Amino acid sequence: MTRIDIPDGSLFGVANLPYGVFAPPGAAPRVGVRVGDSVVDLAAALGDDVFARPSLNAFMAQGHERWVEVRSRVTELVGGEVPDAAVFGVDEVELHLPIEVADYVDFYASEHHASNLGRLFRPGAEPLMPNWKHLPVGYHGRAGTVIVSGTDIVRPCGQRKAPDEDAPTYGACRRLDIEAELGFIVGTPSPLGTAVSTADFARHVFGAVLVNDWSARDIQAWEYVPLGPFLGKSFATSISPWVVPLLALEPARVPTPAQDPEPLPYLREDEPWGLDIELSVSWNGQEVTRPPYREMYWSPAQMLAHLTVNGASSRTGDLYASGTISGEEKNQRGAFIELTWGGKEPVTVGGEERSFVLDGDEVVISATAPGTTGRIGFGEVRGRVLPATESRR
Amino acid sequence: MTRIDIPDGSLFGVANLPYGVFAPPGAAPRVGVRVGDSVVDLAAALGDDVFARPSLNAFMAQGHERWVEVRSRVTELVGGEVPDAAVFGVDEVELHLPIEVADYVDFYASEHHASNLGRLFRPGAEPLMPNWKHLPVGYHGRAGTVIVSGTDIVRPCGQRKAPDEDAPTYGACRRLDIEAELGFIVGTPSPLGTAVSTADFARHVFGAVLVNDWSARDIQAWEYVPLGPFLGKSFATSISPWVVPLLALEPARVPTPAQDPEPLPYLREDEPWGLDIELSVSWNGQEVTRPPYREMYWSPAQMLAHLTVNGASSRTGDLYASGTISGEEKNQRGAFIELTWGGKEPVTVGGEERSFVLDGDEVVISATAPGTTGRIGFGEVRGRVLPATESRR
Numbered sequence: 001m002t003r004i005d006i007p008d009g010s011l012f013g014v015a016n017l018p019y020g021v022f023a024p025p026g027a028a029p030r031v032g033v034r035v036g037d038s039v040v041d042l043a044a045a046l047g048d049d050v051f052a053r054p055s056l057n058a059f060m061a062q063g064h065e066r067w068v069e070v071r072s073r074v075t076e077l078v079g080g081e082v083p084d085a086a087v088f089g090v091d092e093v094e095l096h097l098p099i100e101v102a103d104y105v106d107f108y109a110s111e112h113h114a115s116n117l118g119r120l121f122r123p124g125a126e127p128l129m130p131n132w133k134h135l136p137v138g139y140h141g142r143a144g145t146v147i148v149s150g151t152d153i154v155r156p157c158g159q160r161k162a163p164d165e166d167a168p169t170y171g172a173c174r175r176l177d178i179e180a181e182l183g184f185i186v187g188t189p190s191p192l193g194t195a196v197s198t199a200d201f202a203r204h205v206f207g208a209v210l211v212n213d214w215s216a217r218d219i220q221a222w223e224y225v226p227l228g229p230f231l232g233k234s235f236a237t238s239i240s241p242w243v244v245p246l247l248a249l250e251p252a253r254v255p256t257p258a259q260d261p262e263p264l265p266y267l268r269e270d271e272p273w274g275l276d277i278e279l280s281v282s283w284n285g286q287e288v289t290r291p292p293y294r295e296m297y298w299s300p301a302q303m304l305a306h307l308t309v310n311g312a313s314s315r316t317g318d319l320y321a322s323g324t325i326s327g328e329e330k331n332q333r334g335a336f337i338e339l340t341w342g343g344k345e346p347v348t349v350g351g352e353e354r355s356f357v358l359d360g361d362e363v364v365i366s367a368t369a370p371g372t373t374g375r376i377g378f379g380e381v382r383g384r385v386l387p388a389t390e391s392r393r
Numbered sequence: 394m395t396r397i398d399i400p401d402g403s404l405f406g407v408a409n410l411p412y413g414v415f416a417p418p419g420a421a422p423r424v425g426v427r428v429g430d431s432v433v434d435l436a437a438a439l440g441d442d443v444f445a446r447p448s449l450n451a452f453m454a455q456g457h458e459r460w461v462e463v464r465s466r467v468t469e470l471v472g473g474e475v476p477d478a479a480v481f482g483v484d485e486v487e488l489h490l491p492i493e494v495a496d497y498v499d500f501y502a503s504e505h506h507a508s509n510l511g512r513l514f515r516p517g518a519e520p521l522m523p524n525w526k527h528l529p530v531g532y533h534g535r536a537g538t539v540i541v542s543g544t545d546i547v548r549p550c551g552q553r554k555a556p557d558e559d560a561p562t563y564g565a566c567r568r569l570d571i572e573a574e575l576g577f578i579v580g581t582p583s584p585l586g587t588a589v590s591t592a593d594f595a596r597h598v599f600g601a602v603l604v605n606d607w608s609a610r611d612i613q614a615w616e617y618v619p620l621g622p623f624l625g626k627s628f629a630t631s632i633s634p635w636v637v638p639l640l641a642l643e644p645a646r647v648p649t650p651a652q653d654p655e656p657l658p659y660l661r662e663d664e665p666w667g668l669d670i671e672l673s674v675s676w677n678g679q680e681v682t683r684p685p686y687r688e689m690y691w692s693p694a695q696m697l698a699h700l701t702v703n704g705a706s707s708r709t710g711d712l713y714a715s716g717t718i719s720g721e722e723k724n725q726r727g728a729f730i731e732l733t734w735g736g737k738e739p740v741t742v743g744g745e746e747r748s749f750v751l752d753g754d755e756v757v758i759s760a761t762a763p764g765t766t767g768r769i770g771f772g773e774v775r776g777r778v779l780p781a782t783e784s785r786r
Contacts, residue, residue, distance in 0.1 A: 046708035049638050103537045108620060121619075134561050135552050138625070139620040140533040144496050144708045145585065154586045159528050159657065168527050168656045170702075192538065192629075193782065219703065225522050226514075227501060227532040230623020234533070235703040236585075264552065264563045285671045309563075310549035310612065310624040311782075315537045389586065389704075 001081035002347055003336035006036035011368055011377025015251075017074055018379070019056055019207070022093040029096045029112035030053040034242055034379075037053060044086035045077055046070075055100040056206075057070070060187035061316040064203045067187065071247055074210065095241035097148040102317035104146055105307060106181075106213060107138040109298035110171075113326035116338040121221065123178065133261060136306045138297040138320070141213075142234035142247045149240050149381040153214055155359060155388040156235040160218035165339065168222055172388035173341070176357040179324040180281050180291050180334035180365045183211040183239055184300045186318035193311045198269045201301035202246055204314065207321050208242040208300075209367050210279070210381040211321045217337055217356070239319070240381040244369075248376055252276045252369040256299050263302070266309050273299035277378075279325055279367040283349045283357075291325035291334035293367075359387045399429035404761055404770025409642075409773070410467055411635035412449055412600070415486040422447040422489045427635055427772075428471045430483050437479035438470055448493040449599075449636060453580035454709040457596045460580065463666035464640055488634035490541040491602070492578055493637065495710035497539055498700060499574075499606060500531040503692040504650075506719035509731040514614065525652060529691040529699045531713070534606075535627035539712065542633050542774040546607055548781040549628040549754060553611035553694045561615055565781035567680070568610035569750040573674050573684050573727035573758045574715040576632055577603040577693045579711035582705070591662045591754070594694035595639055597707065601693075602603075603633040603672070603774040604714045610730055612653075633774040637762075641769055643717050645669045645762040649692050656695070659702050666692035672718055672760040674727065676742045676750075682725035684718035687759075752780045 012034045013198050017321035022039050023029040031051035034040040042051035050059050051120045059070070103256035108114055111128070118127030127358070131137065155176060187206030190196050196204055213233060220232025255272040260269070303320055325334040336356060340346050342354035357363065362385075367378040399406050416422040424444035425432040435444035451461070469500050501507055504521070507530070511520030524530065548569060549663050555560035580599030584591050589597055606626060613625025649667040670686035683753050696713055717727040725731045729749060733739050737747035750756065756780075760771040 001496055103535055131552075131554075131615055131618070134554075135616065137616070137620055137623075139623050141497055142533055142705060143536065145705050147585070154704050157588075158703045159524075161524075161527075167654070168657070169523070170659055192540070195550075216703065222524055222619075223530070224619070225524070225529055226617065226621070228617075228619070230530075230532050231699070231703040231705070234700075261560070264561070266563060303418065306624070306693045307401070307627075310551045310609070310628040311547055312535060312538050312624070312627045318537070327520070 001283050002084050002087055003081050004035050004038050004078055010036045011375060012036055013374060014078060015371030015373045016076055016244065016248050017071065019098065020099045020241045020243065021054060021056065021096040023030035023096060024088055024093055031056055031059060031344060033074050034090060039088045039090050039093055040078065040082060040208050041086040041088065045082055046073060046264065052094065056098050057100050057317045060206045063188050067206060067245065067247065071245060095148060098241055098243050099140060100317050101143040101146045101319050102315035104141045104143040105138050105320040106141045106323060107136050107298065107303050107320065108323040109136050109303065110324055110326045111297040112295065112328055113324040113334065116326065116333065120337060120342045130234065136303045138303065139228045146239060147236055149238055151238065151383065153236050153383045153385045155385055156216050156219065157388050158216065158219040158231050159222055161222045162324045173216035173219055173359045174212045177215040177217050178357065178363050179215055179337045180279050181211040181213055181321045181324060182207045182277065182293055183321040185209065185243060185318050186314045187316055189316050190308055190314045192313040195266065195311065196308045196314065198301040198305045201273060201304055204304060205246055205300065207243040207245045208249065208313035209243055210367055210378050212238040212363065212365055212381045212383060214238065215319060215370060238381050240379050242379045244376065244378055249275060249369060251372055254294050256294060257297055259297065266305055267302050269299060269301055273301040275369065277367050277369040279365060282364040283354060284361055286349045288347055288349060289331055289333055289339055291332050292327045293325050295327050296322060296325060357385050359385055361385050395477050395480055396474055397428050397431050397471055397675055403429045404768060405429055406767060407468055407471060407639050408764030408766045409637065409769035410464060410593045411637045412491065413634045414449065414489040414491045416489060417481055417486055420644060424449060424452060426467050427483060432481045432483050432486055432759050433471065433475060434479040434481065438475055439466060447489065449491050450493050450710045453599045455579050456642060460599060460638065460640065488541060491634055491636050493710050494539045494693065494712050495708035496535040497534045497536040498531050498713040499534045499716060500529050500617065500691065500696050501716040501719055502696065503719045504690040505688065505721055506717040506727065506731065509719065509726065513730060513735045515740040529696045534630060539630045539632060540629055542631055544631065546574045546629050546776045547607050548778055549612065550781050551609065551612040551624050552615055554615045564610035566612055569767045569778065570608040570610050570729045570749065571756050572606035572608055572670050573668065574604040574606055574714045574717060575686055576602045576714040578602065578636060578711050579707050580709055582709050583701055583707045585706040587705065589697050589701045589707065591694040591698045594697055596667060598639055598693065598696060600636040600638045601642065602636055603760055603771050605756065605776060606714060607631065607757055631774045633772050635772045636765045637769065637771055641764060642668060642762060644765055647687050650688060650690055652690065659698055660695050662692060662694055666694040668762065670760050670762040672758060675730045675757040676747060677754055679742045681740055681742060682724055682726055684725050685720040686704060686718050688720050689715060689718060700770065750778050752778055754778050
């Protein structure tokens with residue numbers, strides 16, 4: 001038996017206890033909980049086979065009461081002694097995609113981001129569309145290309161047409177960007193024909209991860225009218241390996257910014273589900289922006305209520321992301337196209353000028369939030385960009 | 394042993410042999426092949442457990458050579474005597490969703506449809522966007538709400554705002570529509586970072602189904618700018634239960650209409666993959682339109698090449714639909730919003746005027762194509778509309 005050491009100031013103390021899927025050296029992936037710099041093998045420690053699987057889905061499908069019970073048992077477990085065979089160092093294991101993604105939806109819930117993108121993509125027009133303050137705008141993305149932090153990103157190819165070009169050309173993306181987002185994972189499904197009310201949010205959503213919604217801005221600009229982003233986004237969406245339980249985020253709850261006009265009744269909330277989460281984005285090791293989640297206009301409870309208001313079912317493993325998190329200030333913008341204003345105002349990272357992401361660049365998004373005892377961490381979502389492969393052309 | 398009787402003129406003769414998932418009375422769902430008015434239980438007839446599953450995915454994942462081999466064995470089997478216990482009447486079994494849907498993408502490949510929708514949604518502007526003839530426009534839909542023919546459609550609720558209204562209201566959709574489409578199912582996956590060439594189409598795509606992409610036009614019109622259709626589509630997408638193998642569609646291959654401008658090299662085809670499939674749409678039992686698939690501008694091989702040109706992976710069970718199939722003539726339009734020109738030119742069905750779909754209405758899409766010996770059928774995709782449930786508001 002061993003007592004797990006939690007370093008002072010660790011963002012993975014007992015107030016956090018995020019779930020992930022890890023593989024010990026030479027063994028199959030299974031569910032674990034991160035504590036300090038250790039990972040606890042839950043199947044081994046609790047003797048429950050629901051954790052001996054390569055995704056969190058079976059556990060998440062057991063529902064909210066079970067999530068409360070397991071969190072309580074894990075809290076007790078890591079406060080005492082844990083069987084040696086159930087404890088691994090986080091550096092000695094391989095971290096996998098924590099969930100089997102069912103449907104993936106991406107929202108657009110930051111007013112600052114939507115306004116900035118409106119100005120950049122539709123100069124001269126009203127930055128916000130007339131619908132924006134009435135509903136959380138969103139669209140479906142590609143579930144099959146959601147990948148775990150650390151997976152390399154191959155620069156995508158496709159059709160691009162600059163405004164001054166007569167016709168589109170095929171080639172590697174010239175304006176590769178990131179979007180720093182938070183993603184919410186559905187645990188308890190809802191059947192076809194049923195809307196999930198804002199009050200039921202916490203019974204359905206299991207937890208949250210960091211998301212990097214990689215974006216090929218030139219491909220996106222040419223393709224997205226009228227049916228929305230497609231290949232400009234579908235090549236890769238990276239998520240962090242640790243799913244922070246919604247139960248750990250209670251101390252982070254704050255009201256959303258004032259919503260005017262008042263939303264329709266199905267989008268109203270009795271309790272605040274804004275979240276006081278501070279993100280940080282590093283570009284080649286240098287922090288370039290600190291997006292504040294608390295400024296997001298629409299809450300995740302409103303997003304889920306909207307997503308299901310038409311009777312669409314939701315499934316265990318559904319992932320919906322917030323959209324880019326941007327604050328009011330320039331150094332709070334969560335996408336490089338905003339941060340560098342379409343490339344016109346480059347930033348300096350490691351002594352080099354950057355507007356969009358170059359081959360070899362590495363981007364890391366991390367985040368922390370207030371927990372019951374000190375701050376808790378989301379870990380990071382990391383990705384390095386590799387050159388395009390144009391072998392087929 | 395029994396010899397399967399195939400009625401004269403059956404659309405399910407030996408030139409077709411579509412696959413589906415069926416449940417005999419009181420038994421679990423499994424894979425079958427339709428022959429005439431019978432269904433052959435493949436696990437029982439061939440003694441192969443890959444067919445003793447509730448979806449085609451495991452079989453489809455075995456790849457193109459295996460599809461050829463099984464088709465050859467089934468052809469031989471149904472030409473001779475089949476064990477009694479492996480044969481069911483199609484009317485005595487329950488038909489299930491044939492595949493586990495991975496990602497669902499919807500294209501927009503009919504020039505007539507895209508032009509008509511452009512005129513209706515953006516009056517006064519160019520009907521086709523500048524990108525339309527350069528790439529097959531598409532977007533991701535909701536995989537979790539793909540349902541099998543026969544499942545009732547509950548009229549969706551959501552936000553609608555008519556042009557003459559100041560603010561949106563919540564309520565039941567007032568402009569419920571259908572879209573008659575063809576859907577293509579990926580059997581052989583392609584890994585992240587790899588594009589599927591047009592020449593590799595038939596090695597990846599297993600077969601085709603009919604699709605009814607139910608559309609709430611008022612919800613869609615209010616929400617779709619700038620990120621595309623979302624709740625206006627995500628409440629239900631119906632597919633036919635029988636997957637017609639691409640191998641059965643060889644005699645249906647025709648060139649696409651001339652493409653001008655010439656597409657970029659990654660979209661060019663050495664062999665024609667247009668398909669001469671004739672659809673029919675019935676509204677409360679009366680045929681109202683006959684959309685011709687052969688007029689589709691973009692081929693399914695071009696759609697898959699485009700879908701993966703950015704390196705997006707594809708998975709076994711991916712479904713991508715063609716978008717509404719509309720011909721040049723009014724009685725060939727595959728969506729009611731086009732057929733009735735936004736409701737201004739109602740049609741008469743069963744003695745009643747219709748512009749959009751009313752509660753209690755039933756819509757049936759069917760299709761046939763030339764086969765090696767006589768025509769083959771896709772069966773039908775059928776759906777009846779039930780009144781909205783607004784209990785939560």
